[in-house]
Amino acid sequence: MIRDEDEATRLEDAQLTRAAQAGEVTALGLLLERHRAGMRAVALSILGPGPDVDDVLQDAAVRALQNVRDVRDPAAVGAWLRMIVRNACRSLLRDAQRSQPVEDLHMPSTDSGPDRWLEQNTLRDWIWEAVEELSPALACLWFCAISAPASPPTSR
Numbered sequence: 001m002i003r004d005e006d007e008a009t010r011l012e013d014a015q016l017t018r019a020a021q022a023g024e025v026t027a028l029g030l031l032l033e034r035h036r037a038g039m040r041a042v043a044l045s046i047l048g049p050g051p052d053v054d055d056v057l058q059d060a061a062v063r064a065l066q067n068v069r070d071v072r073d074p075a076a077v078g079a080w081l082r083m084i085v086r087n088a089c090r091s092l093l094r095d096a097q098r099s100q101p102v103e104d105l106h107m108p109s110t111d112s113g114p115d116r117w118l119e120q121n122t123l124r125d126w127i128w129e130a131v132e133e134l135s136p137a138l139a140c141l142w143f144c145a146i147s148a149p150a151s152p153p154t155s156r
Contacts, residue, residue, distance in 0.1 A: 010075040017074035028068055032061055035078045039085045046089040056092060060084045 013034070019027035032039075039060060043053040063084050071080050131139055 013077050014074040017068070017071055017077045020068045021071065021074075025065070028065060031077055032064065032081070035081045038078060039081055042082045042085045043089055046086065047092070052092060056085060056088045059088050063088070 013031065016027045016031045016034075020031060036057070039057055040053065043056045047053055047056065060081065064081060067084075071077055073080075131142060134142065
């Protein structure tokens with residue numbers, strides 16, 4: 001009898017999937033509702049409990065709406081929906097690993113204070129404005145002078 005129920009469920013899934021592929025949004029809504037528990041179980045097994053699970057399920061529903069025409073086996077739509085959830089969870093975890101902790105970012109020293117920082121940046125801007133007013137030959141000479149390594153004075 002369980003086998004007959006499973007077969008009836010697969011047939012009903014196939015009918016709903018074909019209807020969704022034909023553009024019936026309510027059919028897709030019914031499919032999502034029928035497989036919500038399995039989709040949630042996949043998300044919880046990968047992400048653990050938390051708000052990300054609901055976000056992933058919502059993203060999966062949108063992807064299902066966008067790609068329902070790509071379902072090859074309408075009777076296996078449940079596995080297809082769980083695959084979408086699994087891929088969304090993996091993508092979320094991959095993106096979370098790419099973020100860099102704030103402590104790794106270089107911050108200017110706070111010893112000098114904002115006045116010193118403002119003074120340094122104002123001086124830098126003033127120098128660049130002055131260099132832009134030089135002729136190309138003098139600007140080249142200036143760049144060479146500041147780029148050359150400082151050498152200690154030689155005694156003769």
